[in-house]
Amino acid sequence: MNEQFLFAMEVTLNGLMAGVLYALVALGFVLIYKASGIFNYAQGVMALFAALTLVGMMEGQVPFAHLINAMFGTDIHHFGWTVPALAAIVLTMGVMIFLAWAVNHFIFRHLVNQEPIILFMATIGLAYFLEGFGDLMWGADIRKLDVGLPQGINLWIDEITFNAFGYGFFIDNLDIVATVVAALLVVGLVVFSQYTKQGRALRAVADDHQAALSVGISLNFIWVLVWSIAGFVALVAGIMWGAKSGVQFSLSLIALKALPVLMLGGFTSIPGAIVGGLIIGVGEKLFEFLVGPLVGGATENWFAYVLALLFLVFRPQGLFGERIIERV
Amino acid sequence: MKDTVENYTTPDGRTIGGVLMEMRNITLRFGGVVAIKDISFDIREGEIRAIIGPNGAGKSSMLNVISGFYKPQEGEVWFRGAKRGPMKPYEVARQGIARTFQNIALFEGMTVLDNVMTGRITHMSTGLWSQAVWWGRAEAEEVEHRAQVERIIDFLEIQAIRKTPVGRLPYGLKKRVELARALAAEPKLLLLDEPMAGMNVEEKEDMSRFILDVNDEFGTTIALIEHDMGVVMDLSDRVVVMDYGKKIGDGTPDEVRANQDVIDAYLGVAHD
Numbered sequence: 001m002n003e004q005f006l007f008a009m010e011v012t013l014n015g016l017m018a019g020v021l022y023a024l025v026a027l028g029f030v031l032i033y034k035a036s037g038i039f040n041y042a043q044g045v046m047a048l049f050a051a052l053t054l055v056g057m058m059e060g061q062v063p064f065a066h067l068i069n070a071m072f073g074t075d076i077h078h079f080g081w082t083v084p085a086l087a088a089i090v091l092t093m094g095v096m097i098f099l100a101w102a103v104n105h106f107i108f109r110h111l112v113n114q115e116p117i118i119l120f121m122a123t124i125g126l127a128y129f130l131e132g133f134g135d136l137m138w139g140a141d142i143r144k145l146d147v148g149l150p151q152g153i154n155l156w157i158d159e160i161t162f163n164a165f166g167y168g169f170f171i172d173n174l175d176i177v178a179t180v181v182a183a184l185l186v187v188g189l190v191v192f193s194q195y196t197k198q199g200r201a202l203r204a205v206a207d208d209h210q211a212a213l214s215v216g217i218s219l220n221f222i223w224v225l226v227w228s229i230a231g232f233v234a235l236v237a238g239i240m241w242g243a244k245s246g247v248q249f250s251l252s253l254i255a256l257k258a259l260p261v262l263m264l265g266g267f268t269s270i271p272g273a274i275v276g277g278l279i280i281g282v283g284e285k286l287f288e289f290l291v292g293p294l295v296g297g298a299t300e301n302w303f304a305y306v307l308a309l310l311f312l313v314f315r316p317q318g319l320f321g322e323r324i325i326e327r328v
Numbered sequence: 329m330k331d332t333v334e335n336y337t338t339p340d341g342r343t344i345g346g347v348l349m350e351m352r353n354i355t356l357r358f359g360g361v362v363a364i365k366d367i368s369f370d371i372r373e374g375e376i377r378a379i380i381g382p383n384g385a386g387k388s389s390m391l392n393v394i395s396g397f398y399k400p401q402e403g404e405v406w407f408r409g410a411k412r413g414p415m416k417p418y419e420v421a422r423q424g425i426a427r428t429f430q431n432i433a434l435f436e437g438m439t440v441l442d443n444v445m446t447g448r449i450t451h452m453s454t455g456l457w458s459q460a461v462w463w464g465r466a467e468a469e470e471v472e473h474r475a476q477v478e479r480i481i482d483f484l485e486i487q488a489i490r491k492t493p494v495g496r497l498p499y500g501l502k503k504r505v506e507l508a509r510a511l512a513a514e515p516k517l518l519l520l521d522e523p524m525a526g527m528n529v530e531e532k533e534d535m536s537r538f539i540l541d542v543n544d545e546f547g548t549t550i551a552l553i554e555h556d557m558g559v560v561m562d563l564s565d566r567v568v569v570m571d572y573g574k575k576i577g578d579g580t581p582d583e584v585r586a587n588q589d590v591i592d593a594y595l596g597v598a599h600d
Binding site: 207210211212213214216217218 | 416445
């Protein structure tokens with residue numbers, strides 16, 4: 001088989017895996033947007049904050065160590081213990097739930113019925129606050145996140161493809177894990193929203209606030225719930241991304257990569273977020289591979305946005321978004 | 329008008345009980361505009377109580393006060409013998425007051441069945457965790473609520489559209505689904521905001537029949553708002569008439585029909 005073709009196939013597979021991570025971040029956006037009409041710019045920073053908290057907990061780091069040391073002239077940095085990964089994940093989830101409550105209690109509860117642009121500005125404020133807060137709490141160093149996920153080349157796939165095509169595919173174990181986890185997460189979310197009381201209440205709130213109130217659903221409860229779920233999705237994305245390229249502040253920028261994903265998939269569609277993520281992932285890897293050499297590379301920086309722009313022109317509601325029909 | 333608090337039986341054989349809800353000197357203002365001015369009336373158990381009046385009389389505002397969507401500046405709301413503190417609409421719903429909306433507020437993306445199921449939310453007791461992981465009673469509970477919901481769906485004759493997304497239904501059916509959702513909550517008091525608005529004659533007749541049947545079959549107390557006087561007079565046991573935010577009449581349909589203020593309001597005598 002053609003060497004070039006096989007290589008393109010490998011690139012496609014890797015693109016799919018990268019797309020899964022985009023999809024994860026985009027999923028967090030969609031959840032909050034559907035339930036409350038808030039475009040949560042802070043979703044990426046939430047992933048960063050979750051990853052930072054997770055690392056800090058696992059290493060037994062003292063939160064706000066710099067602040068405490070500066071105020072009291074002490075010199076503490078670590079508690080001197082480490083926490084197993086699983087326990088740290090549960091604790092971090094607790095922090096994310098608290099964050100969800102705080103965000104609603106101190107910000108969005110007071111902004112009900114405000115213009116979307118005001119809600120959006122509030123999330124920008126939240127994003128930068130949270131970034132600074134994470135810095136203050138856990139320090140600004142680049143951290144290695146190791147929760148014990150398998151990493152490196154998957155030899156089994158390498159061997160099979162080598163025997164079949166005479167060319168071994170390089171697929172990272174971590175990417176496979178991320179894909180499986182993302183798939184489980186999506187299935188879990190669908191089951192939750194379709195078959196449980198809270199899921200039904202969540203869909204109800206997403207559909208019509210007034211009607212939801214009239215059947216006895218507390219909007220505040222649902223919003224805290226939805227921000228908690230988004231926090232959980234952020235945590236998963238943070239773990240995957242952090243394990244791949246370390247926990248650093250550039251993690252918050254993946255939020256910006258989720259934007260074109262949402263343009264493609266539609267802001268209100270969970271399947272849209274998944275498919276959009278995969279298309280962007282594969283698209284940018286393949287484009288870089290095929291066209292990159294001709295234009296001097298670095299196409300990954302802009303490809304997704306240009307694709308999103310094309311979509312905006314020809315299909316503004318995205319692939320799965322509700323069609324906008326104006327009745328006259 | 330029957331001022332006694334004792335039970336009495338209507339000519340068609342239904343029993344009307346004591347006072348279920350009482351509004352005492354309610355005043356509601358939006359900035360400088362007075363939407364409701366010092367209105368008192370009561371709703372008795374088992375009756376069909378109508379609030380009528382010309383457009384802009386404050387009928388919908390009154391309904392929104394009862395259901396907790398608006399908070400009156402003055403006055404007291406008494407429900408089941410207790411004064412109600414300031415409450416959010418979802419808390420009012422949990423007390424057993426269900427409602428429909430003038431402009432229909434359904435969950436358009438969900439099926440008819442799912443819409444009606446949301447009406448059961450106040451009755452579902454299983455907590456978040458057992459629901460999320462489908463433990464314990466969650467499944468049994470879901471089955472039990474489904475049975476109840478199916479009864480209501482049968483009752484309102486919407487079996488054929490159970491699985492249809494509500495967004496695709498015609499107006500008249502949407503109104504009926506909204507009624508079904510409110511009924512699913514097994515409310516102690518059912519509030520209907522212009523249940524007949526925008527309907528053709530046939531749909532109006534259907535809706536009237538359903539309202540009477542609901543009251544008769546389930547014994548549900550119903551308070552409804554209409555500006556179509558003809559329909560209301562046939563349906564209701566007692567009528568409150570509002571005009572410009574004030575109460576201008578209260579009594580049986582016959583008493584109200586004979587009330588000069590009411591006749592003036594509807595025939596449009598100049599206010600001076």
